Structures are given as structure tokens and as C-alpha cells.
Amino acid sequence: MQFxxxxxxxxxxxxxxxxxxxxxxxxxxxxFVTPGRLxxxxxxxxxxxxxxxxxxxxxxxxGHYTSRAPGTVEDDLEEDVxxxxxxxxxxxxxFFVPIIQTIRRAGALTDAGGGIGDxxxxxxxxxxxxxxxxxxxxxxVLAGVTFPTGVPIESAGDPLGAGATGIxxxxxxxxxxxxxxxxxxxxxxxxxxxxxxxxxxxxxSETLAPQLSALATLAYVTRREIAIAVSSALTYEDDASxxxxxxxxxxxxxxxxxxxxxxxxxxxWRAQVGANVVPPIVGVNTxxxxxxxxxxxxxxx
Amino acid sequence: xxxxxxxxxxxLCACTAKEARVPRLALPGTDGAPHGVVDAxxxxxxxxxxxxxxxxxxxxxxxxxxxxxxxRGVTFFAIDSEVGATVASDGAEMRERGYPFPILVDHEARLxxxxxxxxxxxxVVLDEAGDVLYRGGFDSDHTHLSANARPYLRDALDDVVxxxxxxxxxxxxxxxxxxxx
Numbered sequence: 001m002q003f004x005x006x007x008x009x010x011x012x013x014x015x016x017x018x019x020x021x022x023x024x025x026x027x028x029x030x031x032f033v034t035p036g037r038l039x040x041x042x043x044x045x046x047x048x049x050x051x052x053x054x055x056x057x058x059x060x061x062x063g064h065y066t067s068r069a070p071g072t073v074e075d076d077l078e079e080d081v082x083x084x085x086x087x088x089x090x091x092x093x094x095f096f097v098p099i100i101q102t103i104r105r106a107g108a109l110t111d112a113g114g115g116i117g118d119x120x121x122x123x124x125x126x127x128x129x130x131x132x133x134x135x136x137x138x139x140x141v142l143a144g145v146t147f148p149t150g151v152p153i154e155s156a157g158d159p160l161g162a163g164a165t166g167i168x169x170x171x172x173x174x175x176x177x178x179x180x181x182x183x184x185x186x187x188x189x190x191x192x193x194x195x196x197x198x199x200x201x202x203x204x205s206e207t208l209a210p211q212l213s214a215l216a217t218l219a220y221v222t223r224r225e226i227a228i229a230v231s232s233a234l235t236y237e238d239d240a241s242x243x244x245x246x247x248x249x250x251x252x253x254x255x256x257x258x259x260x261x262x263x264x265x266x267x268x269w270r271a272q273v274g275a276n277v278v279p280p281i282v283g284v285n286t287x288x289x290x291x292x293x294x295x296x297x298x299x300x301x
Numbered sequence: 302x303x304x305x306x307x308x309x310x311x312x313l314c315a316c317t318a319k320e321a322r323v324p325r326l327a328l329p330g331t332d333g334a335p336h337g338v339v340d341a342x343x344x345x346x347x348x349x350x351x352x353x354x355x356x357x358x359x360x361x362x363x364x365x366x367x368x369x370x371x372x373r374g375v376t377f378f379a380i381d382s383e384v385g386a387t388v389a390s391d392g393a394e395m396r397e398r399g400y401p402f403p404i405l406v407d408h409e410a411r412l413x414x415x416x417x418x419x420x421x422x423x424x425v426v427l428d429e430a431g432d433v434l435y436r437g438g439f440d441s442d443h444t445h446l447s448a449n450a451r452p453y454l455r456d457a458l459d460d461v462v463x464x465x466x467x468x469x470x471x472x473x474x475x476x477x478x479x480x481x482x
Contacts, residue, residue, distance in 0.1 A: 040420075041443065041475045129478045134384045183352050225354045225444055267443040301443070301475065 036082040036094045038299070040129065043086050045299040051078040053276075053291030059283035061249035067280075073105035074287070078117075090127070096120040100150070104160040113163025117150040122173070130179040130186065137180035142192060146171035154201045169199040169208065179217075188217040188231075209238035209251070227262040253284040260293070270297050323415055323431040330378070330403035331392035338405070338412060339431035341376035343461055345454070347439065348413065349379040349404055350421035351394055353477035358444040359422055360398050366455060367402050373462050377402040382413035383480045410481035421476030424454045426461055434461050437472030 038045055055074035057067040068074075078101070084094040101114030122144030130138030150166020157163050175192030194211040212235070219229035233256045240250040260274025274293045278286065327335045338344060347363060350356055367377040381391050381404050391404040407413055416425045416436060426435035435457035442450040453472045460467045 040478060041473065131478045131480050133482050134480060221354075223354055223357060264445065267445045267447075301473075 036084050036096060036297075037124070038084050038086055038092045039301075041301045042084075042299040043301050044084070045297055046083045047081070047295060047297035049080045049082075049293055049295035051080070051291055051293045052076070053078075053289045055287045055289045057280050057288040059253075059280075059286050059288070061251075061285055063253075063282065063284045065280045065283070065288065071105070071107055073103065073110075075103045076289075076291075077101040077114075087123075091123065091125045094120075094122045094124070096122070098150075098165075100165045102162040102164075104162045106160060109159060111158040111160040111162035113151075113156060113158055115151060115163070115165050118146045118166040118171070119149045120144055120146045124177075130188075131181040137178045140177040140179075142173065142175040142177055142190070144173040146173070146194075148199075152199070152201075167196065167208070168201075170197040171195070171211075175213075184221045184223075186217070186219040186221070186229075188215070188219075190215040205243050207241045209240055211235060211237040225264045228260075229262070230257070230259045232257050249285075251284055252286055253282065254278060254286040255282050268299050268301070270299075271295065272297075321433055323412070323425070323427055323433060325431060326407075326412055326415075328380070328405035328407055328412065329388050330405045331388055331395045332403040333388075334403075336378060336403065336405055338378065338380075339427050339429065342374040342429050343376070343434075343458070344427040345370075345375060345377045345458070346380050346412070346416070346425040346427070347377065347454075348418045348421055348423040348474075348476075348479060349381045349391075349394075350383060350477050350479060351381075351390070353421040354444045355476035356421045358442070358446055359439050360400075362446070363439065364399060364401060366458075367400075370458055370462070371401070375458060375462070379404040380407050380412060380418070381405070382407035382410040382418065384482065385480075410479075413479060413481055418474075419479060420474040421479060423474035423476065423479075426454070426457050426467075428461075435467050435470055437469075438474040441472075441475075443475045 036045070036047060053076045055068060057065055059065050079099045080096060082094060082096045084092050086092050097119050098117035099115070100117045101112070103112045104110070122142065124140050124142050126138060126140040128136060128138050132138070148166055148168050148170060151164055152166055152168030153161050153164040171194050173192055173194045175190060177188065177190040179186060179188035192213040194213070196208040196211070198205050198207040213233060215231060215233045217229060217231040219227050221227045235252070235254045237252050239246050239248055241247065256276055256278050258274055258276040260272055262270060262272040264270045272295045275291065276293065277290045278288045280288045323339055325337060325339055327337045330336045338346060379400060379402065386406045388406055391406060395404050416433065418425070422439045424435070424437065424439050425433055428434055435454070437453055439454050440450040440452050453469060456469065457467045
């Protein structure tokens with residue numbers, strides 16, 4: 001479940017942000033980080049991606065890392081479908097549906113489960129586009145809501161919780177994205193704050209602390225609009241509250257690195273492949289993992 | 302400095318003008334001479350960006366169109382309205398790309414603002430009075446050229462040369478955002 005939350009945070013941050021690479025790097029570079037983000041002239045897009053990740057270890061509440069114990073396995077597979085539409089000239093609304101499968105093994109016990117995760121609706125308004133000004137970066141505000149459409153951990157129905165696909169609470173996101181182009185280079189910085197509603201499990205009321213996410217991206221776009229990008233996301237949330245009392249030792253910190261390649265197949269088709277890793281460097285109450293991602297997007301302009 | 306540019310940006314966003322008649326500007330060209338942008342019988346202005354893949358993709362089509370219509374009284378100019386544009390750097394671009402027409406440097410983007418140019422490949426057709434007969438995209442392709450692209454600028458020129466109303470006087474340009482401030 002911890003892994004799920006971290007992955008959701010990263011995925012939603014990426015959906016909301018997405019840099020575009022320059023007046024040239026602008027479009028392809030941005031699309032790499034946020035597959036569901038419309039390009040400069042796109043009106044509508046639909047897409048799908050496939051993510052596969054394996055857990056390699058975990059961080060405890062004190063930030064101490066432990067490699068995965070022999071005989072334990074967690075493999076995650078996720079297929080996302082998403083769509084976005086332009087609203088007025090500078091706005092866009094995106095819809096993101098994750099479909100999640102998990103396999104967990106601990107000793108002789110193996111569980112597999114999954115289903116639809118927490119669906120996200122997000123909006124973005126670009127005041128300026130990257131590359132329009134020498135001095136001012138592209139500036140966008142971000143907003144979104146994640147609905148508790150997934151299965152929370154207490155309803156997973158299996159001992160290892162492999163059937164969990166959501167956090168069981170609404171999540172409201174707001175953020176700011178800055179990006180600037182330098183010839184074929186694009187640099188993007190984004191910050192997102194997510195507030196989660198309380199949820200009840202029996203007589204227990206749990207409220208996750210606001211989650212802060214920061215995302216930095218560097219992309220290079222070739223003359224043929226092939227984008228090569230690297231990004232890093234840092235997600236932090238303070239201790240949760242249980243029955244209005246702070247629960248010490250429940251804070252979370254996750255650092256994610258991603259790299260990938262975006263290939264424009266045609267003016268209205270693009271594909272991308274990427275790898276991401278939560279390295280065993282720094283983290284709190286989170287899982288270290290390594291994964292791959294494949295994405296296909298069709299746009300209309 | 303940043304605040305000044307923010308205010309300028311807000312003003313530009315609010316007032317991106319699309320004047321029906323273009324002012325009689327004379328801009329320095331990469332051929333070493335200043336050029337009036339409305340001196341010819343029919344003038345085509347195509348907004349240029351050095352790094353834009355969309356411009357690069359359309360270079361061959363643009364050159365072919367300019368060569369084809371030169372004998373029909375149509376004058377082509379590429380316009381570089383981007384911050385930092387110079388005659389020297391644009392001259393190198395003109396030679397490297399083989400443009401048969403000069404690139405004019407639009408300092409402070411006065412011409413771009415007058416015609417509402419925000420994206421590279423934005424094309425404008427003017428008559429000898431400076432009246433805008435067509436504005437918009439070169440064609441319907443972005444960077445992957447297709448055989449069935451809708452040739453917006455060519456259609457407009459056909460209509461103008463035949464002295465009939467332009468069938469589609471305004472379309473969308475699909476190039477990169479121009480860095481004009």
C-alpha cells in the first residue's frame with residue numbers, strides 16, 4: 001500500500017506537469033514527462049500506457065534501507081488509459097484511469113489482485129508557454145482531484161493486500177509548473193500540494209497529511225523531434241493522523257528518477273519508452289523499486 | 302527586469318492585434334538590403350524560427366512555392382521576429398536552407414504583433430496596399446509531411462492571383478511558439 005501511494009503520487013504529478021521541450025523542445029519534451037498533456041497545437045488526445053515494476057527493498061520509518069528478504073516478491077503491473085481536451089486556448093482538462101495488478105509473495109503465501117485504481121481528473125492553465133520569452137519561463141497552474149474509485153487496503157480481501165488499488169480517500173491537488181527552453185533544451189520545475197480527506201475503517205478515522213511533490217525535468221529534443229528526457233520527483237508527507245491524534249513514524253519520503261525516449265511516429269501519434277527507479281539512497285516508509293513504461297498517444301489538432 | 306517583462310507579457314496576451322492592414326515597415330534583410338513588407342503586388346510573409354522542427358520540415362515546400370509563384374508577381378519573405386535575431390545569423394540560415402528569398406529581421410516583433418503572429422510558419426498574404434488577404438498556417442501538416450496535406454497558403458495564393466475571394470482566409474499555424482519578448 002505504501003508503494004501504491006508513492007506510485008500514485010509520482011504518476012499524478014507526472015500527469016499534471018509534463019514539460020514540453022523548446023519552441024522546438026517545447027512540444028516533444030513536455031510530452032515525455034506528462035503523456036496526458038496536450039502539445040502546443042493539440043486539441044484532444046487519448047492514450048494508454050503499460051508500467052511494470054519490481055520492488056527491490058524498503059525504507060523503514062527511520063529511513064534505514066533493507067533489501068527485499070529472500071522469498072518475498074512484489075511485482076506491479078499497471079495499465080493506464082487517459083484522455084485530455086483543450087478548453088479555450090490555454091487550458092486543458094485530463095482524465096486518467098489506472099488499472100492495477102499486483103503479485104505479492106511472502107514465504108509460502110502468494111497473493112495476486114487488482115482492478116481499477118483511483119481515477120484522476122486534472123486541469124492545467126498555461127499563462128505563458130515555454131519559449132515565448134527570453135526572461136520569463138512558461139508558467140502554468142495545476143489543479144486536480146483523485147476519486148477513491150480503487151479498492152482500499154482494508155477491502156483488499158487477501159492477507160498480503162495485493163488486491164488494494166487505491167488510498168480510500170479523495171485527494172485534491174494544486175500546483176505550479178515552470179518551464180523554459182534554451183534552443184533544443186527544456187528545463188521544467190513543478191511543485192504540487194495534495195490534500196487528502198479523512199477516511200474511516202471501523203471505529204478508526206485516518207487522515208493522511210498533505211503531500212508535497214517536486215518534479216524537475218531536463219529534456220533534449222532533436223531536429224526530428226525525438227525527445228530524450230530525465231526527471232526526478234521528490235514526494236513527502238508528514239505523519240498521518242488517527243482519530244485526530246498524530247501517528248508518529250508514519251511520514252513518507254520517496255525519491256524517484258526517470259529517463260526515457262519519446263518518438264513522434266507521425267504528427268498525431270507518439271510513442272515513448274522509459275525507465276524509472278526509486279533508488280535505495282533515501283526514503284522513509286517507502287519501497288525501492290525499478291520499473292519500465294511504454295506509452296502510446298494519439299492526438300488531434 | 303522580470304516584473305517589466307511580466308507586465309509586457311500580460312499586455313501582449315491581452316492585445317495580440319490582428320490588423321487588417323499592415324503598417325509600411327522596412328526591415329533589414331539577409332541580402333544586405335532593407336525591404337518594405339508591402340511594396341510588392343502580392344507579398345507573402347512566413348514567420349521563421351531557427352530551431353523549429355516545423356519550419357525545418359516545411360523548408361522544401363516553402364522554397365518550391367516561392368519559386369513557383371515568383372513568376373506570377375508574388376514576393377516571399379521569411380520574417381524572424383524572435384529575440385536576439387540578427388541579419389548575420391539569419392543570413393547563415395538562409396544560405397544553409399537554400400531560401401531563394403531573404404529573411405527579414407523584425408526587431409521588437411513589431412510586424413509579428415501587427416499581424417498576430419505567435420507561431421512559426423504563420424503565413425500572411427498581403428496586397429499592395431498592405432491589406433491582409435490571408436493569415437494562418439502554411440498547410441495542415443506539422444512536422445511529419447503528408448501527401449494529403451491541405452495546402453492553405455497555396456490555395457490562398459491561387460485565389461489571390463486569380464483575383465477571386467480567398468476561399469479560406471484564416472487558418473491555424475502549427476509551428477513553435479515564437480520567442481518575441
